[in-house]
Amino acid sequence: MKKDYWNKPEMGLWERLYIFEVVRGLCITGGVFFGNMWKWLTFRKGALTAYYPEEIRSDYSPNNRGRHVLTRRENGEVQCVSCNMCATVCPAYAIEILSTANFDDHFHPKAPERFEIDYSRCIFCGFCVEACPEDAIRMVKEVPDFPTYDRNNLWATQDLLMNWRPTCNPAKIYPAAQKALEEVHP
Amino acid sequence: MIELKIDNRTVEANEGETVLQAALRHGIEIPHFCYHPCLSIAGNCRICLVKVTGRPKLMPSCNLAVTPGMEIETDSDDVIAARQAVMQFITLNHPGECGICDKAGECRLQDYHVRYGEPESISLEPKNKKPKFYDISPRILLDSERCILCSRCVRFTKEVSGSHQLGIVERGNHSRLERLESQPMDDPYSDNIIGLCPVGALLSRDFLYQSRVWYLEPIRSVCTGCSRCCSVKVWRRNRHWHLRSLGEEMNRKVYRVTPQENREINGPWICNKGFDLHKFMGRKRLLQPMIGGSVATVDEALSEAKKLLAAAKSPAALVSAHASNEELAAFKETLGSRMTVYSREDYKAEEGEVVEDNILIRENKNPNSHGVHAMFGDLPWSVDSGHDLVLVWGDNVDYTPMGNAKVIHLASFEMPQERHADVLIPISTTFERSGSFTNFEGKVNRFTKVFDKPGLVQQAGDVFGRLGA
Ligand code: SF4
Ligand code: SF4
Ligand code: SF4
Ligand code: SF4
Ligand code: SF4
């Protein structure tokens, strides 16, 4: 039995003749194509097609979850304490962290030695940002240059995550930490 | 048998038991920090308070002997309130840094805080500062801020290991755990206190920040450090959490070794050599079959060995005390009848190592000497028995005493030699096979495979099967 669909098309004679409708469709796409081509040839912006990845879209939502950044402490070192909450909550198993110990730093005995995110797996859900107890990982709205020929290049390293700052500066000041540090080492 | 009621359930307890023991045995949970079944009762943490009908005050159940007809409540309102108050008190100076604490995930304080605690501290005072990451031994770090002064570790060094090296000093709010001598702590059983500590105050230097514990899974294995054959848990990375970018070798790594309770053999403890089992297994491996010092395939090496065996007039075999009972049986069935069999002890006590004590450590530093002797007798190898071929099975062998005899060697680890073996076949370690050892008392302890063996490495049992065929 043939199934009835809720959106079954209602076609008149003109549509049933088929060929004229196909030509009309080709005219629409062709018109857009040549319009865009003309704008491109005359170096004008505003073509409907964005030249990804060279061109960054201007209309990202302010809440868009683009790429991650790792925030820094006042002294420039990574804020992350390598607690692995983000890696644990990540539904895509995209985060891998190798920890190191530094007992000279009283406020920061544990820190990541390597912190890597696999963008071939990340689903940009933002759970990692939410799980982080230290505000050490954030997502900025811009999407950077992901396209690559090798999936291994999709691993973002700690260096990149700390330094990739397209528009905003994630370095933040911790006055309380500074004060406490002065108390311990006057 | 004594009958008492816990939470309206009639429970049978043994004479001399405490209420906590009876409850735990019947699956009724009462929280406890300082109580440990193998240590004396200290009764200092007070989280185990229960209500006894007819008595005005709550009583610590770990220190309360059962009496007939007793009626206990473990979750009445006043017990819950008292538990919350005790949790407030215990966490008064607790740093609450589970994010960077290696114990998180298996920490009693963390679990109880979720189950019985209040979300926030009611204290207005600033927290006490105490020494953090302080060495109490070259193997163990102490974080005094996290310590809840349950004295389990102190009791362990007094009652189990007998080294008396830990104690609690100062008073009240300033009490802290200290190593009592000026030298670093030196106790062959010291690492047990890391697992014994109900919180993350005692940290293994070796495991520090290596991994969060929920990424790991324990596999039951046996320590090969001496003929006690203690049961251990070998912690490998859970398959679910395998790493890709940080390196494949992290997935084939043993992160730590901890005791596996086994009442028959080792109780809940093992010695530090057992905690270092993964270092022993992590030495440089033999991975390539060789014929006379040059690289060969597995098939070439085996057929060369077979040729040598067929040509030998008086072959001898030196059987390893690290072989499992199953491998010994396979050897006996295939080659055992064709050659003179000698037993060998792969390892002897090293300098500075405890040779034997009356807790766990045994003088024979090999796991399965008992099994070898039971199957092949204990004829020791001597140089001048005039064999023209020696099949050496096991590690730590020097070929020099073999003289001119041909040598077929089955080994797991590299060792520098004066000359090459005629045939060298790499075999698996205890972590790469399943089997059993028989300890010095004749008790059999089984181990399970932790990792797959590397490609060219062979199982000794298979090698004998192919040589004997
Ligand atoms: S955004 Fe989601 S998927 Fe991507 S790393 Fe964070 S938690 Fe994982
Ligand atoms: S980014 Fe945040 S959640 Fe992830 S390890 Fe670092 S501190 Fe923990
Ligand atoms: S000891 Fe337990 S509660 Fe305390 S910081 Fe460590 S994991 Fe958290
Ligand atoms: S270090 Fe651990 S075991 Fe020792 S007293 Fe403190 S909390 Fe208890
Ligand atoms: S007593 Fe022997 S078998 Fe037990 S852990 Fe120590 S070395 Fe290993």
Ligand code: FES
């Ligand atoms: S377990 Fe009873 S007082 Fe600590």
